[in-house]
Amino acid sequence: MSSKNAPNHSSGELTPVKFSRLTRRGILLGFSVSQLVTLGVAVGALVWAFYAGGGILIAFTAPIWVSAAALTWIPIAGRALVEWIPVAFWWMWKSTGGQLLYRRRVVTPRPAGTLSLPGDMARLREYEDPVTGAGMVHDPAAGTLTAVLQVTHPAFVLLDPGEQERRVASWGRVLATVCRSGRISMLQILERTLPDTGTGLAEWWAAHGTQDDTWASTTYAELIDRAGPTGERHATTLSLSLDMRAASRQIRTAGGGVRGGAAVLRQEMSTLVAALRSADLAPSAWLNCGQIAVILRSAYDPAIAATLERHGELGQSLATAGPVAVNESWSGLRTDSAHHAVLWINEWPRSMVFPGFLAPVLLSSGIQRSFSLLCTPMRSDQAARDIRKKKTEYISDAHQRQRIGQIEDASQTAEFHDVLQQEADLTAGHGVLRYTGLISISASNTEELDASIAAIEQAAIQASCETRLLVGQQAQAFTAAALPLCRVI
Incomplete structure (x- = not known):
């Protein structure tokens, strides 16, 4: 963006x-290029069936235009189903070509x-x-x-x-x-x-800290030792x-x-x-x-x-x-x-x-x-x-x-x-x-x-x-x- x-x-x-x-x-009315292609396939199949034979051909070509319409409009994770096709094919190519492993x-x-x-x-x-x-x-x-x-x-x-x-x-x-x-x-x-690693904190304490046998000095040094690695x-x-x-x-x-x-x-x-x-x-x-x-x-x-x-x-x-x-x-x-x-x-x-x-x-x-x-x-x-x-x-x-x-x-x-x-x-x-x-x-x-x-x-x-x-x-x-x-x- x-x-x-x-x-x-x-x-x-x-x-x-x-x-x-x-x-x-998208390119037209919010549709992307891939959606326009599948929508064109659905409309073309439906129009051809309507003029060629009517109800019988419409029912016969239903798998084509229904599938194309589903690919155009059904969303998955915010993207149309047809837009996942290149991703799926690319993943299959990498899987079959051994591109998912590197040694x-x-x-x-x-x-x-x-x-x-x-x-x-x-x-x-x-x-x-x-x-x-x-x-x-x-x-x-x-x-x-x-x-x-x-x-x-x-x-x-x-x-x-x-x-x-x-x-x-x-x-x-x-x-x-x-x-x-x-x-x-x-x-x-x-x-x-x-x-x-705690080296910077330890170096600061060594240069500026008051290192004696008091309770505060001992406690502070222990806290630095514990906090450094984490x-x-x-x-x-x-x-x-x-x-x-x-x-x-x-x-x-x-x-x-x-x-x-x-x-x-x-x-x-x-x-x-x-x-x-x-x-x-x-x-x-x-x-x-x-x-x-x-x-x-x-x-x-x-x-x-x-x-x-x-x-x-x-x-x-x-x-x-x-x-x-x-x-x-x-x-x-x-x-x-x-x-x-x-x-x-x-x-x-x-x-x-x-x-x-x-x-x-x-x-x-x-x-x-x-x-x-x-x-x-x-x-x-x-x-x-x-x-x-x-x-x-x-x-x-x-x-x-x-x-x-x-x-x-x-x-x-x-x-x-x-x-x-x-x-x-x-x-x-x-x-x-x-x-x-x-x-x-x-x-x-x-x-x-x-x-x-x-x-x-x-x-x-x-x-x-x-x-x-x-x-x-x-x-x-x-x-x-x-x-x-x-x-x-």
Whole structure:
């Protein structure tokens, strides 16, 4: 879905924002292409039977037009039955082709520079930028080059409303910066919960604590020892993906190939870092290949995350960062040491909400999860054409419904108002982005996973969001939700 950047207010009060609705408008009268095809089959069979032989042929062809009508109108999980046919066929193809299981070939060496990842991610290549030392991931098929940056920030919910409003406006300027160049294919914000080893808390106590034989000092030291292994911490990364096809001219000027792409991506990286600093965020150095490898390994094997954190020299190779085994099911994923499930935020808040509305989801404790926000920027000219097209389609559909006497639906009116609001925001100079929210939940067993899914779904309800479990595509969804590689579903 798409939304606008928050405008800059200086009144000191927190301003509520509103997201655009997920459009459910079809090609004609609310029907999608597949629904129109099945509806055409039903109408054609019924009309042919009526003119060819009347009642006998109508009864004889009933299985055809009744089945086609059922595929058109009967919904399952919010989608028409005919729209599930491609999903079911794709799942059957993967099941019969052995695509649901992945086992690493330990004896067979991998080509140099490739990532040891399952599925279509096996085509990814690593590249170390000689200027910045950043690790970049190249997707030759999609034509993208991705770099990862870790960001630290203060607790947003603890700030006063005036400071929250200022930071929201500053973040809006960061997103507007991403939209202007036209060379960025995606910006991914990934917020993860990681098991905390307690080393930071123990180091603080050793440096600032009063260690004597008093009751308070002894009790505090015992609490630190007990809380350390069971604690958790939050880590936020930003992944910037360059569209090498859109930047082909600049890449050729810089020398061509991945090296030229890295030179162009460095320009976008510098611009993003400057925008983040102006927004009072603290970006770290761009992650190298070893640090990216640790993130990938921790996502597939959460049990090893604490060990990798304690020993900085372990797991620093992208060639071995992938999983050893992956088993995909219809509604879940099993990797080395954990069970995973991915939820899709299919509806953002429909009413006005204040920034920080995702706090129930992001601050949920005791659940190992990754929240990924995929932001796809649109160029101003492309966004203007898309808005004009939507306006024309909405107006033509309204006239068609009026001709046949169909009542105007309130949701269709609200979607049209969203389009008008996007046009006004674009005219005012704001950037337009398409947001996709994914939540990856991990647990050591299926019972714990089910309980965590229920807790996250309840937290999403508190955040005025609606989530749905992605079925038939959990492996691909996991790579987009848990890995900082700007992957799409």
